[in-house]
Each structure stands twice: as C-alpha cells, then as structure tokens.
Amino acid sequence: MDRKLSPEELQDLFAWIDKIPLLGPKKREGIANDFSDGVMAARVVKQFFPELVDLHNYIPAISIKEKVKNWTLLNRKVFSKLGFLLLESTIRKIALNTVGAVMPVLRILREKIETKLEHSSDNTLVGTACMPVIKPELDSSTEPKEMMKNSTDAYPAFKHIPEEEKQTVETLQETVEKLQIKVSLLEGLLHLKDNAMEDLMRYLEEYKARLTDQQLM
Structure with missing residues (x-):
C-alpha cells in the first residue's frame, strides 16, 4: 500500500476524485491536507455506498488525535466492509499530512469500491437467475x-x-x-x-x- 504511484496513476486517480460530486475538484498540492482528517474519504465512500457511511460520525478535525480517531472509525466500520484495513502507522502518516501517504490509500479505496460495485452487479444477475x-x-x-x-x-x-x-x-x-x-x-x-x-x-x-x-x- 506504500508503493509510490507513477505520474500516470496519480493523474488517473486525481481525475477520478474530481468527478465525485461530494468532493468537487481538488488542488493537487493540497490533497494530503484535504484528506488528512478522514472526512473526505468518508464522503468518497458515501457517494457510492450511502448505507455504509454516516457522515455525522466524521467531524472535520485539526488535532492529530481527532484525525486519527476519524480514520480509525472509518477503518473499523467502513473499510473492513470493503475488504481491506489500514495499518495504524499508515493512519498516523495520513493524519500528519505526510507527503505521498494518502494517495496509495485512495488508490486501494478506489479499487475496492469498483470491485464492490462489480460484485453488486453480479449479485443482481445471480438474483435474477x-x-x-x-x-x-x-x-x-x-x-x-x-x-x-x-x-x-x-x-x-x-x-x-x-x-x-x-x-x-x-x-x-x-x-x-x-x-x-x-x-x-x-x-x-x-x-x-x-x-x-x-x-x-x-x-x-x-x-x-x-x-x-x-x-x-
């Protein structure tokens, strides 16, 4: 998950983020700060699976402690249902606005969202059958x-x-x-x-x- 993304992968990921209505276009240089408290990540999942996320549980934060708290809750209640979990060290790096820490996580999040959407489509077909x-x-x-x-x-x-x-x-x-x-x-x-x-x-x-x-x- 800590693998550095190529310029092409970053460009593709930024384009995907910009298309999410709940987020709107994001400045590339401010992406680490925008996602540091976990609220934006919660909004990403909310856009695709509203039933998985209650945005009231994720409060915009400035302190490292509150940021880690948001990410930990997101990790336990949401990411686990999407099929992955973040290490505590990764969460702390994101909360500290560490350069390059959040983009690999967003890449994994995107993959899991797309996989779950695909599974939902398959289950619909199976249910029909x-x-x-x-x-x-x-x-x-x-x-x-x-x-x-x-x-x-x-x-x-x-x-x-x-x-x-x-x-x-x-x-x-x-x-x-x-x-x-x-x-x-x-x-x-x-x-x-x-x-x-x-x-x-x-x-x-x-x-x-x-x-x-x-x-x-």
Missing part, C-alpha cells in the same frame, strides 16, 4: 380438453405422441430449467470466491511484510 420461472397463465375459461385440442391443432406431431411421453418431455424440460438456474448461481458464487481468494492473498502478503519489518527493527 434465481427467480422462479413464471409460466404463462392459462385462461381459466378454457377447458383442459380444449387446450389439448388447440395444441394438437397447432402442432400435428403431438397427435402421435403418447400422453405419458408428453409428460416425460415436460418433466425433463422443467429439470433442464432448474439446472440452468443452478449453474448460473454457481457461476456467480465461483466469481465471488475467486475475488475473496485474491483479497486473502493480498492480506497475507501485507501481514508477511509487516512481520519482516518488525524483525528488522
């Missing part, structure tokens, strides 16, 4: 014999298919529909699992790096 198959309603005034007559008139081949075989075909069609729904659901779950594995591997690498830093101290 799991909806029961609704068959056309039949006119209650039509007698069963009349319905069968209409079917055989429209499809003469049905006249030569025994009733038992017709029922078997209908049963198989229903089974195929159910299996297709299950396949769609499993594909969605597999996609979520792959993303979860990527997040876990990233956490593991960060944990190993932190242990290495502690051993070198």
